[in-house]
Amino acid sequence: MKTIVWDVDDTLNDLMRVWLEQWHLPRHRxxxxxxxxxxxxxxxxxxxxxxxxxxxxxxxxxxxxxxAGMPPLTEAARWFKAKGHKYRHIALTSVPLSAAHKSAAWVxxxxxxxxxxxxxxxxxxxxxxxxxxxxxxxxFIRRLDRCDVFVEDxxxxxxxxxxxxxxxxxxxxxxxxxxxxxxDALSAI
Numbered sequence: 001m002k003t004i005v006w007d008v009d010d011t012l013n014d015l016m017r018v019w020l021e022q023w024h025l026p027r028h029r030x031x032x033x034x035x036x037x038x039x040x041x042x043x044x045x046x047x048x049x050x051x052x053x054x055x056x057x058x059x060x061x062x063x064x065x066x067x068a069g070m071p072p073l074t075e076a077a078r079w080f081k082a083k084g085h086k087y088r089h090i091a092l093t094s095v096p097l098s099a100a101h102k103s104a105a106w107v108x109x110x111x112x113x114x115x116x117x118x119x120x121x122x123x124x125x126x127x128x129x130x131x132x133x134x135x136x137x138x139x140f141i142r143r144l145d146r147c148d149v150f151v152e153d154x155x156x157x158x159x160x161x162x163x164x165x166x167x168x169x170x171x172x173x174x175x176x177x178x179x180x181x182x183x184d185a186l187s188a189i
Contacts, residue, residue, distance in 0.1 A: 001088055002148035004189065005141060008093040008103055010153040011171045012076045012111060015067075016041070023061045041154065041175035055125070062099035072110040075182040083189075084114035090147075091118045092137055094157075096125045141166065149189055 009015035017035045024047065025031060033047055040046055044054035061067055091107045093100075097120070104118045121134050134140040138160035141147045150161045151169045155176050158168040171185050172178035178185065 001086070003088040003090060003146050004149045004151060005090045005092050005137075005144075005147045006115065007137075007150075007152040007154070007157070007171075008091050008107055009095070010173055011073070011151055012091075012107070013070050013073055015070070016043075016173070018066065018070050019058060019061045022066055023064070024057060027057075036174050038174045039177075041173070043175070052126075059096055059099060059125070062095065062102055067102060068106060070106065073182065075186055077110070079186045079189075080111060080114050084111075087114075087149075087189075089115040089117075090144075091115050092121070092140060093119075094121045094123050094137065097122045097128060097130055098125070136160065138164065151186075151189065 006012060016038060020033070020035055020038070025033075028047075031047055033043075038046060042051060042054055044051045047054070089111070091104075091111070093103055095103050100120045100122070103120070107115055107118055119140060121137055121140055122128065122130055134143065137152070137157050141150065141161055142164055147161075147166050149167045149169060150158065151171060152158050152161075153171045153173045153176060155170060155178075158170055162168045169185050169188050170176060170178045171182055172180055
C-alpha cells in the first residue's frame with residue numbers, strides 16, 4: 001500500500017483564505033487585498049505589514065477558535081472519502097511548536113479516519129527553543145524513507161522532495177501559479 005505525505009495548511013484546509021478574510025481584513029479595514037491577490041507566501045509585503053506582524057497574526061489565528069472551526073477543503077474531504085482507504089497517510093506540517101497541538105487536533109478531527117500520524121517540522125519563531133531534528137520537510141521525508149507521494153502547496157518544499165524520487169503534487173494556490181484546479185491536482189495522485 002502506498003504512503004501519501006500531506007501538508008496540512010492550504011492543502012487540507014483553506015488557512016490563508018480564512019485567515020485573510022475572517023481574521024486579518026476585519027482588523028485592517030483599509031487593506032483592500034483579496035485572496036486571489038496573494039501572489040507571494042508569506043504575503044506580508046502585499047498586505048503592507050512586517051514579516052514579524054504577519055507571523056504574530058498568523059500564530060494568534062492558529063491558536064484561536066476560528067482555526068479550530070475551519071472546515072476541511074471540500075475537494076480534499078471528497079478525495080479522502082472516495083480514495084482515502086487505498087493508501088496510508090501521514091500529515092507533515094511546518095507550524096510553530098506553540099500551535100502544533102491545534103493543527104494536530106484539526107487534522108485528527110477532520111481526517112483521523114485515514115491519517116494516523118502527525119509530524120511537525122517546527123517553523124522558526126523568535127524565542128522558541130527546541131531540538132532541531134529536521135531542517136525541512138524533505139529532511140523528514142528522507143529520514144522516513146517511506147513516502148510515495150507528497151502533496152503540498154509550497155513549490156519550495158516540493159523541489160527537494162522530488163529530488164528524493166518522490167512523486168510530488170502541487171495544490172494550486174495564488175502564490176504558486178500551479179494552474180488547474182485542486183480537484184485536478186488531487187486526481188494526479
